[in-house]
Amino acid sequence: MTEPQHGDRPHLPGPSLYPIAFAAGVACILVGLIVNPKIIVPIGAVIAILFGFLWARDATEEFRGEPVHAIEPESGGPPESTDAPAIPANQGEDAMPAPEPGERFPRNRFLEGATLGLGAVIGGLVTVPAVGFMIVPAFKGQGYPKVDLGPLENFTEGRWFVTKFFMHPGSDGEVSHRTAYIRNNGQLDGEPSFTIISNRCAHLGCPVQPNGPVQDNQKKEIDGKAGQRITMIPVIPAGGYGCPCHGGQYDVEGNRVSGPPTRGLDRYEFSVVDGHLILGKPYSVTRVDGEGKTARIHKYKLAGPGQHVDGWEQILYPLQPPH
Ligand code: FES
Known part of the structure; x- marks a missing residue:
């Protein structure tokens, strides 16, 4: 019985750490998208590109006609003598057909390359759209159109109104329905002053309710352009606002008073x-601080419900997808 010849073995690439480093780079990109897209994503991209290139270069070395790494003999000593003379690899029943003169890419190498390439294409086709649909929407700006809430005279000075409107009346309809508590503060330095508070709870986003009578019998509905409909209901939020979900309480200026809201x-x-x-x-x-037109507002870029925007806790929310 004779030992298998090297020519009988499949052409497998040698062991390499490049795929592991490439995967680490991809993982770094994905983590960076959540943690810090400005610093960690570029680092991950550099790692992935560098080791992806080295991996591809390594895997295609044979096809590019570069010297192949030497194959070590299986044992250090001279081959043991056998009774029967060894059959040369190009002779006998199992011999590989001799390559055609001038043939640069034998069929088995072509099939290996085609299989790897096809696998990569299929993997990309399956993975890239799924990852894209998963990640991209979170970073797509939602946009805030300017919403015409009607003439100033509709907002009686000093009174609060529960004001309902559509952010995108034409395209999104009911999905873009919003509610704000609006008070006309009168003039400040010759300019109109308004307090406009969102009803989205700063804990988990439930709609907060006024702690005071809502005067439904004085409700007004105003039709605007492009399907816009403004509903205005006078309200007296004497006790501020309360959240029905977990009991968060706010004063009349929207300051957190008690409960789980973070701001x-x-x-x-x-x-x-x-x-x-x-x-x-x-x-x-x-x-x-303060009230009405003289209030001092500690203002921050819009954050999601539950997110801290100041204090040490803000470092836990380095990336805030658009809301
Ligand atoms: S959502 Fe308002 S207190 Fe939890």
């Missing part, structure tokens, strides 16, 4: 255009 209620920017109140972007608030 005050979010607010909206506003502007006045042609005598109409125009709602702007929402923002987050840690607290408000």
Whole structure:
């Protein structure tokens, strides 16, 4: 019986740490997307590209005609003599067919390459869209259109109104329904002043309710452009606002008073255009000192419910997908 010849073995690439380093780079990218996309993602990308390149270079070495690493003999000593003379690899029943003159890529190597390439293409086709659909929407800006809430005269000075409106009346309909508590504070330095508080609880986002009578019998509905419909109901939130989900309580300016919320209620920017109140972007608030038009608002970029925007806890929320 004769030992198998090297020519009978499949052409497998030698052991390499490059795939592991490449996978570590990809893992680094995915973790970086959650933790810190500006620093960790580029580091992961460099690792993945570098080791991916080295891996591909290693795996295609034979096809590129570069010298193949020497194959070590299986034992250090001279081959043991056998009674029967060894059959040369190109002779006998199992002999490989001799390559055609001028043939650079034998069929088995072509099949190996084609299998690896096809596997990579199929893997990419399956993985990339799934990962894309999973990650990209979280980073896509939702956008905050300017919402016309109607003429200033509708907002009686000093009164609060539960104001309901659509963010995207034409495209998203009911899904974009929002509610804000709005008070006309009168004039401040010759400019109109409004307090516009979001009803989204700063704990987990439930709609907070006013702790005071809602005057449904004075409800007004105003039709705006492009399907917009504004509903205004006078309210007296004398006791501030309460959240029905876990009991979070806020004062009338939206400051957290008790319960699990991490900060005050979010607010909206506003502007006045042609005598109409125009709602702007929402923002987050840690607290408000004072009341009404003279209030000092500690304002932050909009954060999700439950996220700290100040104090040491904010380091736990380095990345905040758009809301
Ligand atoms: S969602 Fe408001 S207290 Fe929990």
